Amino acid sequence: xxxxxxxxxxxxxxxxxxxxxxxxxxxxxxxxxxxxxxxxxxxxxxxxxxxxxxxxxxxxxxxxxxxxxxxxxxxxxxxxxxxxxxxxxxxxxxxxxxxxxxxxxxxxxxxxxxxxxxxxxxxxxxxxxxxxxxxxxxxxxxxxxxxxxxxxxxxxxxxxxxxxxxxxxxxxxxxxxxxxxxxxxxxxxxxxxxxxxxxxxxxxxxxxxxxxxxxxxxxxxxxxxxxxxxxxxxxxxxxxxxxxxxxxxxxxxxxxxxxxxxxxxxxxxxxxxxxxxxxxxxxxxxxxxxxxxxxxxxxxxxxxxxxxxxxxxxxxxxxxxxxxxxxxxxxxxxxxxxxxxxxxxxxxxxxxxxxxxxxxxxxxxxxxxxxxxxxxxxxxxxxxxxxxxxxxxxxxxxxxxxxxxxxxxxxxxxxxxxxxxxxxxx
Numbered sequence: 001x002x003x004x005x006x007x008x009x010x011x012x013x014x015x016x017x018x019x020x021x022x023x024x025x026x027x028x029x030x031x032x033x034x035x036x037x038x039x040x041x042x043x044x045x046x047x048x049x050x051x052x053x054x055x056x057x058x059x060x061x062x063x064x065x066x067x068x069x070x071x072x073x074x075x076x077x078x079x080x081x082x083x084x085x086x087x088x089x090x091x092x093x094x095x096x097x098x099x100x101x102x103x104x105x106x107x108x109x110x111x112x113x114x115x116x117x118x119x120x121x122x123x124x125x126x127x128x129x130x131x132x133x134x135x136x137x138x139x140x141x142x143x144x145x146x147x148x149x150x151x152x153x154x155x156x157x158x159x160x161x162x163x164x165x166x167x168x169x170x171x172x173x174x175x176x177x178x179x180x181x182x183x184x185x186x187x188x189x190x191x192x193x194x195x196x197x198x199x200x201x202x203x204x205x206x207x208x209x210x211x212x213x214x215x216x217x218x219x220x221x222x223x224x225x226x227x228x229x230x231x232x233x234x235x236x237x238x239x240x241x242x243x244x245x246x247x248x249x250x251x252x253x254x255x256x257x258x259x260x261x262x263x264x265x266x267x268x269x270x271x272x273x274x275x276x277x278x279x280x281x282x283x284x285x286x287x288x289x290x291x292x293x294x295x296x297x298x299x300x301x302x303x304x305x306x307x308x309x310x311x312x313x314x315x316x317x318x319x320x321x322x323x324x325x326x327x328x329x330x331x332x333x334x335x336x337x338x339x340x341x342x343x344x345x346x347x348x349x350x351x352x353x354x355x356x357x358x359x360x361x362x363x364x365x366x367x368x369x370x371x372x373x374x375x376x377x378x379x380x381x382x383x384x385x386x387x388x389x390x391x392x393x394x395x396x397x398x399x400x401x402x403x404x405x406x407x408x409x410x411x412x413x414x415x416x417x418x419x420x421x422x423x424x425x426x
Contacts (some may be wrong), residue, residue: 139157269298316354
């Protein structure tokens, strides 16, 4: 029996050693309350405990500066009690929940929760040359990427990555991390309108990769029990989130990145929606039929036709088409008296032939190219630019559009096509 146990131990150690980054050498670790600085030969790890169930790790290669600012995290770290146990071979930092185990040689960072291994870095951070990447236009280009690689157990199921038509278990896929619509899909679509650099494991942990640039999530596509985050640039930062239950796990993640405000009660009701109602007459006739058949209806959604008669060539007009909706304000009021709210579609795309193009180009509302001219490209609806809501000019312009719509009684603005934009329901 002793011989068998020794054999199993040696086998485990050999597998563990094989899975490390052999060129990364541990030097020392410094602790300051709930923060750690782990120095290795090619850079520094900054590790910070946000709570006893959330820990953040950043790797800073030599020659690069530490960027603390996050695009996603709103939680401020709390005063977590961290106890340490440091030997020649290992440094262990414990909270009442999650703990960080740093193996000195071969170097490896491992995360445990309640005494059980949650996940561990495999190769950790490294660069990979001549990687095939699909850019946002769908073209394949070759470039280097920066990667962070983790170990997976054989039986883990992986969720997350954002909006995909791939089934619940995403393991085995390499998922692009940028937003692009896939029109006309049927049973499968690997890239849709909204992506998230987030992996959720059936072992009740999450890894959130805290970086905005284009990248990929490789969820063991090579069948070697690896989870790999790839990016073209930016922060090498991730948070490991754990929980005692699925509810606790979601609670901890939403504490980290923020909770969506609770919508108005009517938003959870029954909507009348199609692509789309072409006129005021059709809209009111439809709602009348709902009520005639005694079918509850809380709101009606007007798609593209509220600002144009055709699908293509009108996006960006964002003002009522008077021919099709001659009395939009009156219609909204009459629907309101029947207990029905009106919701209008909106997108951040302003076509170059729309009625608003000259205005947005002159006011600096749009995202720009390398020579500071409005960036334009072709897609299904026409040749377009996109409103840059991260600029004050873009945000203010869009809110003025929305303010005018809200003033005529519109109760909801439906953000379509998966792009970031100002958004309101109220």
